[in-house]
Structures are given as structure tokens and as C-alpha cells.
Amino acid sequence: MKKERINDNWLFWKDGHETEKQLINIPHDAMQTEERVPDLPNGNATGFYPGGKYIYTKNLFGAEALREKSVSVEFEGVYMNSKVFLNEEELGGWIYGYTNFYVDLTDRLKIGEDNELKVIVDNSETPNSRWYSGSGIYRSVNLWTGEKHHIKPEGIKIKTVSINPAEVEVSIEAEKTEDMTILCEVLKDGKIVASFAGEYSTVQIPNGKLWDTEHPELYTLRAVLKNGDGIVDEAQTRFGIRMITWGAGKGFQINGNTVKLRGGCVHHDHGPLGACAYDKAEYRRVKKLKEAGFNAVRYSHNPAGKNFLDVCDELGMYVLDETFDQWELSQSPYDYSQYFAKEWKKDVTALVSKDYNHPCVVMYCIGNEITDTGLPSGAEISRMLNEAFHQLDSTRPTTIAVNSMLSVLAAKQAEKRKAGEKNVGSEDVNDILTLLPKIMASITPENLETLIGECISYVDIPGYNYGHNLYEGTHKLAPKRLILSTETFPKTMDTNWTAVEQNDYVIGDFMWTAWDYLGEAGVGQPVYGTTQAPFSKDYPCLTAACGSFDLTGFPESQAYYSAVMWGAYDKPYIGVRPVNHSGEEYTLGRWRLTDSLNCWTWPGQEGREAEIEVYSIGDSVELFRDGQSMGRKPLEAYKCDFHTAYRPGVLEAVCYDSDGKEIARDSLVTAGEETRLTILKEDDVIRADGEDLAYVTVHVTDEKGNLKMMTNRKISVTVEGPGRLLAVGSGNPETEEKFTDGVYTSWHGRVIAIIRSEKEAGRIKVTASAEGMESVSAEIMSGRVI
Template sequence: MKKINFNAGWIVYKKGEKDKAQEVHLPHDAMRQQPRIKGLKNGSYTGFFPSGDYCYEKKFYGIEDYTAKTLILEFEGVYMDSSVFLNEEHIGGRVYGYSHFYVDLTGKVKMGQENTLKVFVHCSQVPNARWYPGNGIYRPVSLWMGNEEHISPESVAIRTLRVSPAVIRLEVEAKKAPDTEIISDIFYKGDKIASAKGPSCEIEIPDAHLWDVTHPELYEAHISLKYKETVLDTAVESFGIRTIDWNVEKGLLVNGHSVKLRGGCLHHDNGILGACEFEAAAYRKIRILKEAGFNAIRSSHYPLSKCMLKACDELGMYVKDEAFDSWLESPGLYGYALDFAREWEKDLKSMIIKDRNHPCVIMYSIGNEISDTASAAGVALTEKMTDFCHKLDATRPVTVCPNIMMNMLTQKGVSISVSGSKVPKKEDITDPLATDSDSEMGGSAMINKIVSFAPAVMKLLMTAKRTDRGVCGCYSKVDIAGYNYGAKVYEKHHEMHPDRIILGTETIPSDIADNWALVKKHPYIIGDFMWTAWDYLGEGGAGVIDYGKSTGSFVKPYPIISAYTGVIDLIGHKETIGHLASIVWGTEKKPYIAVRPLNHIGEKVHYPLYRDTDAVASWSWDGYEGKQTEVQVYSAGTEVELFQDGKSIGKKRLNRCRANYQVIYHPGILRAVSYGEDGRELAESFLETAGRETVLTVHADKTVLKANGEDLAFIDVALTDKRGIVKNLKKQKVYVLVEGAGVLEAVGSANPRTTEAYTGNYFTTYQGRMQAVIRSGQETGGGRVRISADGMEPKEIQFNTVE
């Protein structure tokens, strides 16, 4: 079938406010457009963005091309509880905000007339998700058009049977007459290399190039539906040739080779873009993660978008795709838990069908921090869902990811729900704009708060036997046991259950040295996924450090907007613990020098659960000359030596890949040298003070964009000296003006505390940086971006949009 972009020409308005409708080009996140509300109920969990009920409308003409055609509308993601109407007739929708779905328009479009498509989204029951969910049609919409005899979207299944020699099984479900023929041609880099006939066939691939993250080799299957010499329909499906095996003796095997997952959890939002999913944003994110040393991502805690899977296929990134963040017990009062019992099979099937041809997907997760799994009923449901996955796809393992502490408390009868005696109902009416400074959310947020208050007590409680009672049932029903915050009991649990394969599915980033040592030591521990690889909106302040007075044990008050737990910040800059992880994994060879901020020296520091250092890579602390600070050196090897302006401050043995020095600040150069066990020098790095002048330094990730209304250019702006050394202490409001064939889609920084809007035309730098995102128009042409700040020479970037 022919896929037609259906993203242009929509309007959106709040329920009952059509007079305030705005024109939009999808994808669109209505939540990001709303003014944030101080004191919003559960506001820190959503970044203080309010939810609401919205209507999207699109008018389209019933053109002649649609006559006697099969027409199918695809929505890749609508948050949430959507209802779709065509010319006032209800034709479909989806409760779950993270599942893609199809609506059949065949025979319903009025030919030669204007048609009105409406999509209602119901998000006003709050809270309804973790963390920032977005509202509206935040992923693309497409119209599929074909003949009466056709190959429907997602009706081609391809799996690798073996790799030596390489053989695939290709199955096609088509709506066709008995005398219609299916022909499948296999292409590699434009050349046809194999062919077969029939709806189900085995095809040997000559001289096969196998897919893995180092060599992301892809093939295409071109399927034709033919009657005699007439081609009735075609489909093209990308795939990779690779196998997955798992066992306790060798761990995870890809194409027969052992693989350890250097993983990070990835929330579904795109930072300053909100929940909107753009192909350009997906590719940029995976590219940055791969450069940072990651080889795997966990979709936490909802199914990945199609363009994200495509990016992982093409760039090379393993994926653990996760279906649900709640079953029958919700992490909030409302949301998917109210519909889970009747909807889960449909949504789990959608994820598996979406994923099955993507070689990047190596594992399915049926749930995150599901307290249900501590009960007998939850264990039975775990088994049922695992069997359901296996029936649809037996080639990939299934995991479930309970919070070890939460399950231990649940198993002991400790309630973690905030609803108390109140039973939330679908028909309840709540005020999404209500304020309540004392409101809390249940689930792991409560567990994290407890751990934040009394970490030592929690560690004493988390004995192997106590924790095992809460998870042994559900783990016995899955292929791989996913441990959220359970590294302490990996080895003891394995002694109790020697057939258990363990995966660290959620861990503290600063624990990476200890956690990775366990991964390397034991074949049955197949990897580690830190929380998180990339910062995200909501769960406000979980990783924010307070100075002087604490503003909260876990989440923080307004104007907190992001979690600040990512080892890559909200705009894509790799932070100190990200460098530590790369060093631990062996993907970063040079020492990394980080400095505790001199502007906070002497103040009491309140470190959160997810962050144990505030050190940054800067030796530019104007006004703090003569003050002493801590310099942290992260490195591989056994020892490091730190030099200040050529003079050695001393050699130190590394502890968990880190050594600390007390240094008096004055402008100059720091140099760190790493040494191996034999005393041989391994590598060196430098940190230099910026010059006195301050200039705007700008860099665009690209200047040629597709004229489709959906391509993006990310422009990084920094306050630097003339050599490009960032001035970490500098704060400056930076203005952005876009003219020509594009628009300003977003501005922002990594600052977790801000009252500025991502939808404005300026933003204040944080740690010397900010970012602007340009969105292409639908017409070809040229454009320019002007970046300016008071007292500095403005900079311009020229860009072009092309077909």
C-alpha cells in the first residue's frame, strides 16, 4: 500500500474552546504549549505542566484517487484515551497513549466532498502517567492507500532461522484472490540477491552480512502482489539477519557471540521538544548515545516509536522494548491501570507486531516496577503475558522489571498506594488545574522517597532472603530476571536460583563501576541499564543537588521541570558520570577532569539518590582565585597524576576509576595522566582556563533540511572564549530569530529549575550553554537563524530546505 503523510493541515483546541483553535502540523504536544502552574497537583512529576482534554481536526477532500480504494489511517501515538470520528461517525480510537493503531476509512470517505476528521483525547483525569506524558497526537499520522487486493501495513513477518548458512523465513498476510501470486525479492545495498514465491517461504541469503550494533547491516524485502503480469500492490520491509540466544552458562548471545549490555533507560519525551517524536530527534539521540559508549537502550516505560526503532536498526543499538508501567495497580490514581485488564492483550500485541522485523529489538519487557508481581495473582498474570509474547514471537526473551524494595514491602502487606480507601473510577471527574502542595504519587516514587530519607536502613532491610520472597514467583515465569535497584543481591539470588539469568534493568549511574564489575565477572549477569541515559521532563529534581537548605528529599518544588538524572543532559551534553561510565566500559581512553564548583565551596551539599557529584569539566572560575576546591579525575588504569601549570600535585591510586585532589584555583592548565599496573603512561587530558573575552559559539548539527514540515536542525549555543572554551559560570539570555523556510520549534537549556518557556524565542544559558531547534517548512528555499545576546556580536547560520 502507498503511505501518505497526513500530518499537515490540522487544528487543535481545548475541549469547549474551539474559538481558540490553533493551526498545527503534527506531531504536536498540547501539554508543552500550556503555561506551567506553580503548586499544580503532582506538578513535580510532570514538570508542573497541566493536562487537559483536546480535540484535533483535519479537513480533507475526497479526491478521485481514493475512489474504490482501501484506505487505512495510522496513528503512531495519541496520548491518551483517544476517539476518532470521520464526518461525526465514531470509527476508532485507543485508550493506551503509547500504542500505535489503525482506523479503517474504506467506504467511509465522501468522494468529491470535504471530509472532517476529529480526534478527541481525554487527559483530564490526573495524575495519569509517569512522568511527563505529553498530550495529543504526539507521533505521526499516515494514510495508507491500496487496492481491494492489498498487503496491509505490518502484515509481513521476517525472522532469521540460522546464520550459517543464513536462512530467513518470510511470511505475508495479504487480502487477495486465490489466483493472485506473492513474490518476494531480497535486496542488499540496491542489488537483488535472492527471490521466492508464496505467502510463506524460506530464503537462503548468500554471503550474508549479519546485523549487530558494530555492523548494523540491513536488507530489504520487496514483496509484490501480482495477478498474471499486473502488480496489484507492493510492500518494502527492512530487516537484519541475526539470532539471539540466552542461557545461564553463556549469558546473552547475538549471532552466537556473548554480548554485555551497556545500557541506559530512555524516557519517551524529547526534552525541550516535549513528547513530540521527530525522526531527526530520534537519530540524533541514538547517535549521541552510541558516541557516549552505550550499546543498548531500555524504553522506560512505554513502547518505542517507529522512527526510534528505525534509528536503532540503522545506527546499531540494542533495544529492550517495554510495554507497560502499570498493570492493575497504577503508579498514579488514574491512567492505564483503569483499563489494563481489558486492553493489555491488544497493546502488547501491537508492540510485538511493531517490533518483530527490527533486528535492534532483542528483548521484550512486560512491565516496570509492577507491584502486582509480588502477589499470586500477579505471578499468574506474569506467566500469562510471557506465554502471550512467546506465541507471537518465540525468538526473543521476555523480562519483567520489579522494584526489588517495592516488591519486598508489597509482599509484606505494606501499601504503596496513595489512593487509600478511595477507589479511582473511569467516570470520576478531576480538575487537571487543581493545586495541592501536599499531594504525593505512589509506586516507586514513594519507595525512592523512603530510600532518600534512610538509605542505610533500607540497605539493611534488603537482604537476599527478604527481597527474594517478593520476586521469586514472577522471575520464575520469565526468561530473564530484570532487577530494578537490586545489584546488592545479584550474587546471593543466583546462589538461591542458579538457573536465573539476571539483567540490571534500573541502576544508579554513579554505581556503574561496581555494577559493571559484577557484569564482567558473571556470565549470568548480562548487562546494566542506568537510570537514566538521557534527562527527561517530570519526576522533577530526582537528581538535583541542593546547596545550603534542602528543598526536598526526592522531588523538588516549582520551578523544577526535569528529573536531572541523565548522564546526558536535556539538550544532549554528556555529563561527568557519563564520562565515568564510558571509562568503566572501556570506550573512553583519556582521563576526564572534573571540578567541584567553586561558587558553592563551603556550602552544605545535599546529594540526591541519583547523583553523587556536582563536578564539571571547567577550570574557569573567575572571581574565585585563591579558593580551594576538589578536582576529580576519572580514568582507566591503576593510577593517575595531576599537574597544575606543569607542576605535579601527586600520583594517586584510582578507586572505582576515580581519584580526588584538593587544589587551589588560579587560572592556568590542569593536566591528568593515567598509568597502567606496570607504571606505563596510558593517556593524558587537559583542562584550561578560558580567556577574558566572551563570544557566542554556535553549531548546527545540519544546515540542509527536508522540506516536509517535520525535519529539525539542533543548534547548540555556548558562551566561550575565542578558542571555544566554555565559560561555565556565565549566564546570559540568548535570543533566537528564524527567517525564511523554517520556524523556531523550541529553545531551552539543561537547567532543571527554570520559569522560562521552551516555546519562546529566548532562553538563559545554564553552565554556559543553551539550545535552539529549527523546524523545516513545507516549501523549498533558504533561511537564516540569528543568535544574539547583549554585549556580544550576534551569529548567523544559513540553512536550506530541499525536496
């Protein structure tokens, strides 16, 4: 069948505001149209954005060519409780906001007339999520058209059955008559390398090239449905030749090679874009993570979008795709738990169908921090989920991300309910998490095994959130069990990774988190003047403030630490703790490694003590200030610290091996007196398809381009030519500014502007200005799609 995106020219309005209709394009996040509410119940979970009920409509013309044809619409993601209508007739919809779904329009289009496609989205019952969910049609919409006899969307399934020789098993689901035939070709770089016939076949790929993160080799399978000599339908899908094995003594293996997962968790939002899942946004994120040394992403805590998986296939990134953040027990008042019993099987089936041909997906997670795991009913649900996954896909292992504290609390609450106590379990899980360290320290492997042993026995590789202290004891109790660190504190990054490297039964570590996100406001935000801070912060806190990359994609010091630890960064990194807070008490929160900045420009702080952190490979580091050595120190866990009085100049770090031989050096320079704007573009050319994005950063610098991280300005961005300004934002975790206003105050000297192309080719001019400063511009060519 033919697949066509129908993302442009939708009408949108909030229910009850019919006079305020807007012409918009998909992806669209309706939550970004809402005003933040300071006293919103559980508002810190969503960044204080409320939900709502929204309507989207689009005209579909019933062309004569569609008469007697198969027609359906695919929605890749709608949050949440959607209902889909054609000409006011309800034809479908989906409850879970992260599952892609199809609505059949066959024989319902009025030929020769406009047809109204309407989508009603109801995200009004909040809170229903522990993070920023977004609202509306935030992923692409596709129109599928073809003959009544056709190969079904997602109907081709490809499974690697051997890597030496390279051999795949192909099954094709089609609406066809018995006398119709299916012919298939396997292509590599546009050339046919194998061909076969039939709906079910095992085919050998000559000189097959295997897929992994270092060599993301992709093939295309093209299937043709024929009636005699006539072509009835065509379909194609990409795949990789990749085999997963796992077990005691060998760990987790890709194509027979043991792999350690250098992982990070990510939520689905894209900061200034809200939940909008543009292709370029997904590509940019994965590319930056891979360059920083990550080889795996845990998509937390919901199913990943198709375009995210496409990018991971192309660039080479392992993916742990996750189903649910709750089963039958709720995590927040109006969450998916109320639908779980009736809906889980549909959502699991859709997830596996979506993921099946993506070589990047190497594991399914059946749930995150599920409180049911502490109850007998949780074991039964675990059994059902794992049975369903294994029936649908026997090639990938399953895991579950257990938070043992929540399991223990659920069991204790069940005991209290049994004893007749009231108001048990009413707390929001995010509030309970403030007790995490204290309770975790009291849990032993023995009592945890008694509590959740049966539940985790059904998954192939159990995952532990914040449970590194349990690994050794758990291994003694269950020596054949592999362990995955599904979520860990950045503060214990070195010990977490040591456990992975030194134990073949610990297969990887996923830090919380790889990329900052909206909601869970302030869980990693530094607080000065006190050593005590709540789990999350009050309005106007907006983001979690705990990513290795900030909300706009700039790497934090934490990203360099892990890169050094993984051998992905080959020179010293210099971080300086905020000199303007020198000597103050402070707390970082448990989800942040450090508050240091790659900065030696601290105006007005001359003479105050500067705490300097150096992360590096090698054996030792020597630090120089203005050419004078401040001493050489041994590296402990890839890090050493120096102290000196701040004064403008140059800091230089040199790392040495165990023989005292220099390996590499790097430096920080104090910016000059002049302050100006500098504009940088990430792309010179984008596609004029109405969906491609250009990212442009505006820095506050000196005349030589040195960043002034402590000098911030309110920066206005305008766009001329065939492009539309979608958002301007920064990494500031605490602000009342809106991404959609075109004006934003820089944070650590930077803002980012995101521009969407139009369907017209030409030059896009992006101009940034600030009061009292000279404007700066950059041009991007938007080219026609051929």
C-alpha cells in the same frame, strides 16, 4: 499499500476554546501549550504541566483515485484516550497513549469532497503518569491507501532461523483471492540477493551479513501481490539477520557471541520539544548515546515509537522495549491500571507487531516496578503476559523490571487490607521511593524469592531495579537463572558493571538514566547547604536532573565516567566540583553520580578549595596545574581525586599504564576576560520536507571560543528563511522559562535552538543575541527531497 505521512496542516484547539484554533503540524505536544501550575497535584511527576482535553482536525480530500480503494489512517502515538472521527462518525481510537493503532476509512470517504478527520484526545484526568507524558498527537500520522486486495500494513513478518547458513522464515498476511500470487525479493544495498514465491517461505540468503551493534547490516524484503501478470499491490520492510540465544553458562548471545549490555534507560520526551517524536530528534539521541559507549537502551516505561526503532536498526543499538508501568494496582491515581484488564492484550499484540522485524529489539519487558508482583494475582498476570508474548514471538526473551521494595510493600499492604485497615496504599509510588535504600538493604534473596519467585519464573530473564546486592544470593537459589540489571543508581556504577563483567549470569546493566527528562522534578538535582533533600523538588523544578546527557543533549561528567569504564573514551576526563559551593554540605540525590563540571573557569572564586575528579583508563593519573605536578595517584574504580586552591590557568591530566608509560593527556583552560556569543550548527544541510530538524547551539565564550560555564545570558533566537523555530532551551533543571518563547537563559554557558524545515528549499539563517553583546548567525541549507 502506499504509505504517506499526513503530518501537515492540522487544526488544533483545547476543548472549550474553539475560538483559539491554531494551524499546526504533527508531531505536536499539547502539554507544551499549557501553563505550568505550581500547586498542581503530584505536579513534580510531570514537571508541573497539567493535562487537558484537545481536538485535532484535518481535511482529507476524497480524490477519484480513492474510489473503491482500501484506506486507513495510522497513528503512531496519541496520548491518551483518543477517539477518531471521519465526518463526525466515530470509527476508532485507542486508550493507551504509547501504542500505534490503525483506523479503517474504507468506503467512508466522500469522493470529490473534503472529509473532516477529527481526533479527540482526553488527558484531563491527572495525575496518570509518574513522568512527563505529553498530550496529543505526538508521533506521526500516516495515510495508507491501496486496492481492496492488498498486503496488510505490518503484514510481513521475518524471522531468522539460521545464521550459518543465513536463513530467514517469511510469512505474509494479505487480503487476496486464491488465484492471486505473491512474489518476493530480498535486496541488499539495492541489489537482489534472493527471490521466492508464496505467503510462507524459508529462504536462504547467500553470503548473508549478520546484524549486531558493531555491524548493523540491513536487508529489504519487497513483496508484490499479483493477479496474473498484473501488479495489485506492493509492500516492503527492512530486516536484519540476527539470532538471539540465552542460557546458563553462556549468558545472553547475539549470533552466537556473548554480549554484555552497556545500557541506559530513556524516557520518550525530547526536552525542549516536549514529547514530539521527530525523526531527527530520535537519530540525534541514539547517535550521541552510541558515541558515548552505550550499546543498549531500555525504553522506559512504555512502548518505543517506530522511528526510534528505525534509527536503532540503522546505527546499531540494542533495545529493550517495555509495555507497562502498572498492571492492576495503580502507581498514580488515574493511570492505565483502570484499563489494564480489558486492554493489555491489544497493546501487547500491537507492540509485538510493531517490533517484529526490527533487529534492534532484543527483549520485551512485561512491566516496570509492578506492585502486583508481591501478590498471588501478580504471578497469574505474569504468566498470561509471557504466554501472550511467546505465542506472538518465540524469538525474543522476556523480562520484568522488579523493584523488590514495591513488591514487599504491596504484600504488606495486602495483609493490612485483609486485617481491615483503611487508607492502605494511597501513597504515590514516587513518594514511597524515598524509602528505597533503607528497605532494599533489609530484603534478603530468600524472602524475595518466597514472595515473587513464581511471578518471575515465567519470564526468561528476570530484571532487578536497584537490586545488585541480591545477585549473588539469588544465583545460589536459582543457579540456572540469568539476571539483568534493569535499573541502577549511577552512584554504584562501577560495582554494577563489575558484577556484569565478573558473572556470566549477569547480562547487563541499565543506568538511571542515560538522558535527562521532563518530570520527576529534581530527583538528581544537587542541593547545597544540607545533607537532606526530598525525593523530588517543588516548582519551578522542571527536569529530573539525573541524565548522563542533559536535557538538550550535552554530556555530563557521568557520561564520561561510564565511557571510560566501558573503554569508549581513551583519554583522561577532568571534572571540577562547583568551586562556588566549596566547603558546603550538599546532597546529590541517589540518581546522580557527581556534580562536577568540565570547567576551570570560576570567576570570583580565587583561593577557594577546588575538588578535582579525574576519570581515566590506565593505572594512574598525574595532574598538573600551570605545568607544576600536583602528584601522581593510582586509579581506583577508574577515578582519582585532587585538591588545590583555585586560580585561573591550565589544568592538565596525564594517564599512565602499569609500566609508567604515558597513554594520553587532556587539559582544561581558564577562559579569557572577553565575553561573547559563539554559534555552532550540528548540520550544514537538512531536508526541505517540512519535518527535518536543525540543532543550533549558542555558547557564552571568550574570544578563543572557550566556554564560560558560570557566565549565563538571556539569549534570544530568531530564524529567517524556510525554517520555523520550534524551541529554545537549556539543561537548567529549575526554571520558569518556556521552550516556545524564543528566549531562554543559558545554563552552564549554553542554550540550544531547534529549527524545523519547511517544504521550500533555501537558506535558513539563525541569529542569536543577548543584551550588550554582538549578535551571531549561522546558515543552514534546506535542500529539496528527491
